[in-house]
Amino acid sequence: MTELRADRPGRFSDGRSAGVRKVVVRVLATGMEIRGIDGFLIAVWKTEDLRADGDWPEMKGVRLRCASEPDARLAVEDAYFIKDALPKVDEPRRRRIGLILGALLGAGVLAGLVLSLPMASRLAASLVPAGMERDWGRNIAAGFESQLRVCEGKAGRQALEGLIARLAEGLPADRRSITLHVIDRPDVNALALPGGDVILFAGLIAKADSPDEIAGVLGHELTHIGRRHVSAAMIRGMGVGVIATLITGDASGLVASGIGAALAGAYSRDDEAEADRGGMDLLERAGIGSDGMITFFRRLEDMEGKPGMLTQWLGTHPEAGARAAAIAALRRPAPHLPSMDESQWRSVKAICSKSPP
Amino acid sequence: MSEPQSPRPFTQSGGTLAMIRVALVNLGLSMVTLSLWRFWGRTRVRRLLWGGVSAWGDPVEYTGTGKELFMGFLMVLVVIYLPLALGFGWAQTLTAAGDPRGPLVISLLYFVTILLVAAGLYRARRYQMSRTRWRGIRGGQTGSALGYAARSLLVWLLLPLSLGWAWPWGEMMLARYRFNHTTFGDHPLSCDAHAGGLYGRFALVWLSGLGFLLIAGFAVWVAADAASIGQMDETVATGLVVVILLMVSVIVLALPWAWYRAGFYRRLAGGLSFQGARFAADFRTARLIRLVVGNMLISLFSLGILRPWAALRTFRYACSAIQVEGVPDFDAIHQNTETGPKAGEGLISVLDGAGEF
Numbered sequence: 001m002t003e004l005r006a007d008r009p010g011r012f013s014d015g016r017s018a019g020v021r022k023v024v025v026r027v028l029a030t031g032m033e034i035r036g037i038d039g040f041l042i043a044v045w046k047t048e049d050l051r052a053d054g055d056w057p058e059m060k061g062v063r064l065r066c067a068s069e070p071d072a073r074l075a076v077e078d079a080y081f082i083k084d085a086l087p088k089v090d091e092p093r094r095r096r097i098g099l100i101l102g103a104l105l106g107a108g109v110l111a112g113l114v115l116s117l118p119m120a121s122r123l124a125a126s127l128v129p130a131g132m133e134r135d136w137g138r139n140i141a142a143g144f145e146s147q148l149r150v151c152e153g154k155a156g157r158q159a160l161e162g163l164i165a166r167l168a169e170g171l172p173a174d175r176r177s178i179t180l181h182v183i184d185r186p187d188v189n190a191l192a193l194p195g196g197d198v199i200l201f202a203g204l205i206a207k208a209d210s211p212d213e214i215a216g217v218l219g220h221e222l223t224h225i226g227r228r229h230v231s232a233a234m235i236r237g238m239g240v241g242v243i244a245t246l247i248t249g250d251a252s253g254l255v256a257s258g259i260g261a262a263l264a265g266a267y268s269r270d271d272e273a274e275a276d277r278g279g280m281d282l283l284e285r286a287g288i289g290s291d292g293m294i295t296f297f298r299r300l301e302d303m304e305g306k307p308g309m310l311t312q313w314l315g316t317h318p319e320a321g322a323r324a325a326a327i328a329a330l331r332r333p334a335p336h337l338p339s340m341d342e343s344q345w346r347s348v349k350a351i352c353s354k355s356p357p
Numbered sequence: 358m359s360e361p362q363s364p365r366p367f368t369q370s371g372g373t374l375a376m377i378r379v380a381l382v383n384l385g386l387s388m389v390t391l392s393l394w395r396f397w398g399r400t401r402v403r404r405l406l407w408g409g410v411s412a413w414g415d416p417v418e419y420t421g422t423g424k425e426l427f428m429g430f431l432m433v434l435v436v437i438y439l440p441l442a443l444g445f446g447w448a449q450t451l452t453a454a455g456d457p458r459g460p461l462v463i464s465l466l467y468f469v470t471i472l473l474v475a476a477g478l479y480r481a482r483r484y485q486m487s488r489t490r491w492r493g494i495r496g497g498q499t500g501s502a503l504g505y506a507a508r509s510l511l512v513w514l515l516l517p518l519s520l521g522w523a524w525p526w527g528e529m530m531l532a533r534y535r536f537n538h539t540t541f542g543d544h545p546l547s548c549d550a551h552a553g554g555l556y557g558r559f560a561l562v563w564l565s566g567l568g569f570l571l572i573a574g575f576a577v578w579v580a581a582d583a584a585s586i587g588q589m590d591e592t593v594a595t596g597l598v599v600v601i602l603l604m605v606s607v608i609v610l611a612l613p614w615a616w617y618r619a620g621f622y623r624r625l626a627g628g629l630s631f632q633g634a635r636f637a638a639d640f641r642t643a644r645l646i647r648l649v650v651g652n653m654l655i656s657l658f659s660l661g662i663l664r665p666w667a668a669l670r671t672f673r674y675a676c677s678a679i680q681v682e683g684v685p686d687f688d689a690i691h692q693n694t695e696t697g698p699k700a701g702e703g704l705i706s707v708l709d710g711a712g713e714f
Binding site for chain 1: 386389390391393394397408413414415416423434438439442443446450451453455456491492493494541542687688689690691692
């Protein structure tokens, strides 16, 4: 114990200026006194306030701090023994475990976010004002129409619009106003835009063998509109971006867009399956039946096998075969009402010809 | 007069093995936490980097925390990233709709993003300086992040206009702004370095760049010629050109550039002074090349995992090269009342995820 009470030379910075001065440190039972070499008392540090601050290798000493003077720094020569007198702090270890637990918790929260994202984005989509959604969809449709040729066969349009009105009966009241756009492109595809615009490509009409098949596609797209899938997908895409940025810390794009594309694909498959089922409901309400939808999916599946065919529907509506099987399992009673009559169907087929019949 | 001081008051005595250990532990923890550990990991690396440095016999400390980095990141994610993502999304739908405002908004947003990156770099420096202490006294970074961003923008605009000749001036102007606004305690550093004497070295860089372009053009022409008359296979010719150009670029581009960089850092250090002490540094071209090539190899072969080791090498080299004539009057430097930003570096960690360490 006598050694503990001996005076030790040291270096001291008071935390008010950047100067350093030589001091003499005397260890007492309750703490330590720091005096100038002239013996003038500079500070008294209590044992319970002392904090270890690493080693002072050159002088075989230790560095110390004091909780009541956090800016001051003290280094004491030949004083490794002081370490034993310091209050035992197991804080770092406990804090480290806390940090690791916290980070694991954070990872859990992230995983939860990924799982709840589809629901959350649908909820958010239902909060988007209908007028805003409508404007947005109209803008996109106007973009298509300004850059591509629009099919204007009058009778064909009337037949399709009549069919759409019949199917839309099954949608919520505020989502029934649908605008149809027929675009003269060979793509076998149809698009639902946010709000209430549907785009049909001529290629799809050409590939369809019966009006019931077109009705199936329309039922599918109308369900997308009724359930605001496009807005939800936009919001989801943003959420995926945020989560990917959280994980990678990289908003500059590469990683985020990769993860985004992967997640978006997984999520959109759910949307497509839901639109298939919803489309069947719409068909049934309109009394059309789902055989047309099933045969059309089967045809798409055959096209998947043939190389070189322009089948964009498959890019945006993947796994036609599996989906045909899924709806076939839900197959409803045989059709009792035709979706349109023969002359209407002929005018639909001719909707894009330059001189309408 | 006081006793003669060493003209090289800085040393970095941190061990390579300790740093590699921290880097590997960080890698493991980052993997189990979906990378959320990175904020705390980066903090641990900085503690080692800063803590290994001692100046005039006293150690430097890094007092930042992982929590501060994490909070800064979250804040920027919500306040900056989400609005930007929304803006880009909106502009893309405008573009898709053929609206001429779309591309305009996109270029405007790119412009804002670039400004934010520059401002973020400055803010990150402000955070790091405010978390740096020596003898208990805080460092700091005054000045305006947006002002710095505006100056950076000016340099980027002048670069193409001057065919690159604005670079030494611009680079030095920005460095001067950074250092003139760097403080220790209540006193700023002062930097009067100018690019005037650097233009000789830069001319060599510029001319060798031009020469390289000519060589590259000639090599491509010869190879294309050889391939067209069937002397050489086309892929072989392409590969040969790439290999030859890579080897030539080491001599023609990298050597003059390293010579310029060494000159730049030497001038920058020579222009620094603090409280009556003048800085200098004997950065040498060969040492610089060794440092940079070594760091590149370390980062490359460890897939970036051992970047902390590369940073340690940089710290070591800088400490060994910096000289200070005279000792600043440290007794006259008092604690900085500014405690710095509460959260750290969000802007730059979101917009440029690939942080240094």
